[in-house]
Each structure stands twice: as C-alpha cells, then as structure tokens.
Amino acid sequence: MNNHSEAETSGHNPVHSDTNTIPGWNEELELAFSAYKGSYTPGRVTSRHKTVCEVLVPGAVVQAGISGALQKIGKQPVVGDFVVLLDQPELGSRMIVNILPRRTYLSRGAAGNGGGEQVIAANLDTIFIVTSVGKDLNLRRLERYLTIVYSSGARPVILLNKIDLEDNPARLVEKIQFIAGNVPVIPLSALSKTGLDTLSPYLNPGETVALIGSSGVGKSTLINAFLGETVQRTSGIREDDEKGRHTTTVRQMFPLPNGAVLIDNPGIREIQLGDSADGLEKAFSEIVDAARNCKFKDCTHRDEPGCTVLKAVEDGLIPEERLASYHRLTDELIFQTKKAEIGLKRLEKERFKKIAVDIKKYKKFTGKP
Template identity: 75%
Template structure:
C-alpha cells in the first residue's frame, strides 16, 4: 500500500514534497499479514542542521534532524583552524543543537592544553574535549552526550579521524579508516555517505562526510551567538 493510498489512516500531505533526513522520527504502519512496514508519517522536527550549499548557487544543504549535540571535530595537527571553527559554531548555533568541540589526535602535539586554550578563546563556554582515538584517551568525557535516547552528529573537515572515533566508540571496526598522511597530518577521505549508528550505549550517532567548504547560508542567529562579544558592542 502506498503512503498516499486513500485507505491510509494518516494525512496524505504528511509525506508530500518532503525531504527525508537522517534523524527523522516516523510513524510506521505494521502490516503483519504481509510481513512488511511502511512509513505513513514524518513527525515534526525539533531542529535541523543545515549549511550553505557550496558554490555560487546559494541555498541551504540539509544534513540531519532532531539532534541533541553536534560534535565539531578538529585535529591537534595542521588541520586546526580557529576561523573555521567559528564558522562551524555559527552553523551549529543556527540549528538549535548544542555544540561540543572534539580536539582529536592529541598525540600529534606536545602541548594539547595550549591548543585547547586557543580554541576556548573563540568558543566561549562551549565544551572542548581532548581525544586520541587510537588509545581511546578522553573518551570518558563523551559519556554524558551519548546516553540512551540522545542523538549526536559529527561535523568536521575531511580526514581528521571521525571514522576512527566511531570505531573506538564501538570498540570494533564499523567504518573504514586510512593512515594519516605525513605532509598535512590528515587521514584520507573515507566516509562518502551519511550513516546512522546505534551505539552500545543506546545513543544515536550520525556520521557525515567531511566538509571541504563550510558555507554559512542562512545563519543570522548563529552569527549572533558565535560572535556574542561583537553583537553586544554599542
């Protein structure tokens, strides 16, 4: 039976012209006699993560929905860029979700605390967590965000270890990884599609391909929060 069938007990327009996103909650019609289920409704979203579409065409690129926490992943190596982090914070604030910055690959620096202080200088009260995926250093600090019923997503540049983070959370290989290149201290781009994982804790984690170009799009509210010191200036 089609979701738009006249015999459906749910409104037809609930699925009309709808863009499906990872993180959407849906109503299923269980057809036990046929051994199948169909989606008959998409529940209203509490928030939506999007960013400006790359290039000159403008518009918004939808990423994920119903997110509690967004992990902004950066690396302690050459990837660390404070201006890029400010743009990520702007996009996250606009979504309505809470940002947490993960400084991954702290094994690449002799002074991760100094890098953390640099990040906090532009991030305000946003939590900054120091991690090393190979040794699972710092992972206990992620527990409050990865509880049953919570949804988190990862955003960050290509090749900075998001897949390795997911494997460490599972304690097994569920995502392909590649070695870090010596010239720029980045991994090779391995995640090419968005995927949803249910972690052992019961939390939902959405993995996204690395973003090569972060555009702000319609992020006026996020700009005010990310640059609150400027917004308060007379």
C-alpha cells in the same frame, strides 16, 4: 537501552509497544505518531540515498521509498528523522509517508540552486565538531562550524583529536577556547583512546550526537573506539556489499549500547552558512555584547563614530581577527540571502514565461486574439 520498563509499554499498545527500541523516541513523538492509525509504523532514518532511505524500525533496519506526496511538497527525509512508514505487505515494501516534527536540524545553504536551505540531519542533541592537531586546526573554520551548529539548535562541543601527536595540547585548547566562548573544548586521542571518558556527559541514553569535521580528522576512528569494534571504515576505504560489488552505501547511524546514538558525518563538506544569522550572533557573542552601546542602532562596526566594538578592539579586549571573521561571515550571510532572493525571482520569472507560452498556445488553439 530502554527508557521505559517493560511493564510500562507492553500490552496496551500492540502496534508500537516496542518503539523504545528506536533510539531517541520520546513521548512527544509518540503523541505525534498517535494520529496514524492502521498499517503504519514509526522508524528513524539511519541513512539517505537518492530515492531510498534506510530506516531503523524496532528490531531491524529496513529500506523504504519516499511517497510521491512527500516529494511533491519538497519534504525530504534526512538522517536522524523520525518518520511514519506505510507497510505495503502486498508489495513487500515500505514507504515513508510523513516526517514527524524535527526538534533540531542541521542545515547548510544549498550550492548552486538559488541559495535554498538544505537540511542534512535532524533531531540532534549534540554536535561534536571534530578537529585535529596539525594542519587541520583552523580557528576561522571552527568559527564557521560553530555558527552553523548554533543555528541548528543542537549543543556544540569541540573535540581536538590526535593529541598523541602534540607536545603541548593544552596550549592549543586554550587557543580554541578563546574563540569558542562557553563551548567545551575537549582534547583526546581516538587512536590511543585517551580522553574518551570526558565525552560521556554528552552520550546519555536516548541522545543523538553527530560528528562533523573535515575528512581525516578521526571521526570514524572515534566511532569505532566508542563501539569497541570496527563498524566504520577509516580513511575513506570503499565498502563492498556481500556480493563483492562496490557500493556507496555507508552506514551513518550507530546506536551505542547505552541507548545513545552517534551519527557519522552527515555531509557538511563545504561549510556554507545558509540561514544562520542567529547562529552568527551566538558564535560571536562577545561582539554582540560590545555592540549594545554602539552609537548607531544599525552600526556595522567598520568605521562608524561611537562604535563600541571598534573601541573594544582598540583597547585589546576583542582581537582584530575576531572582528574580521565576524565581518567576513556577515558579508557571506548577506550575499547568500541576496542570492536566495535572486534565485526565487528567477524561478518566478521562469514560471511566468511558461504561463505566457501556455497562453500563446491556448490562443492559437482557440483561434482567439
């Protein structure tokens, strides 16, 4: 579990000598945290609720509020974040006062609030995009997932689960591989525990892996299989706390014995693209490659003369559905960007309206024209 030997970390640093029990903690974080002197401790957010986070600190999981200052500037801790906690022993509580720099983060376009980006998990090394054989298997949906994951900075890996239900999984793997490019596609069965060992290269000590994918594809079953015990309820059964009440508290982060960490479903339900232009280019790299020789620099590859992408489709080098997906996702991205701009403009308008009202009130009050 530990990255460092006892001798390296004990003694000279009494405040955070045991940070190596926070999975994923590293020297960069240590450096960033060294700016905090006094009654601060580092931790990692394991789940996020409305106003409280559960935070893994050396040896325990504690609850912590979010400081007013952080809320004011709109900084939201999310699962996977490394945070700075202020201990308030007189109140018997802890408060998250800052978020340490994120190495990678997974986000989606926020629904219904003008298109702002919403971060949903941070500091992920790898993201397992989980799908299963049968009706969940949808190449177009996988393309969306790939786009989002690419723009997160984490490494995507596609898991094809429930192969125990499929006669010819190799055929499906081939189909997926076709749209996935260099992304590994791994067939497995979480239930019958076949193919799990192929995942070990992605589960190194200190690495964080998130599982995303539709409900029912087997993410929780997979986590249980890795932990060798039932830690995560499967099939959406609600959890009870020790007093027997229903709670919405669902654990999200699971340290493995070797020091890797799994994060279950950090909450991508609707797959909105958000700010994923770079992700789109990676997810459709064959189109980007073919576009290098288009006659026009701003070619949209729809009906322009001298379009080498359309030529590649014509020649059967790029499937038509791939280009159609690319167009669909590009349109969506443009739409979202516009929506975000309109949202910002509306916000500004409202702000001006409020200022105008304030000025009126002020004039009334002072009696000035």
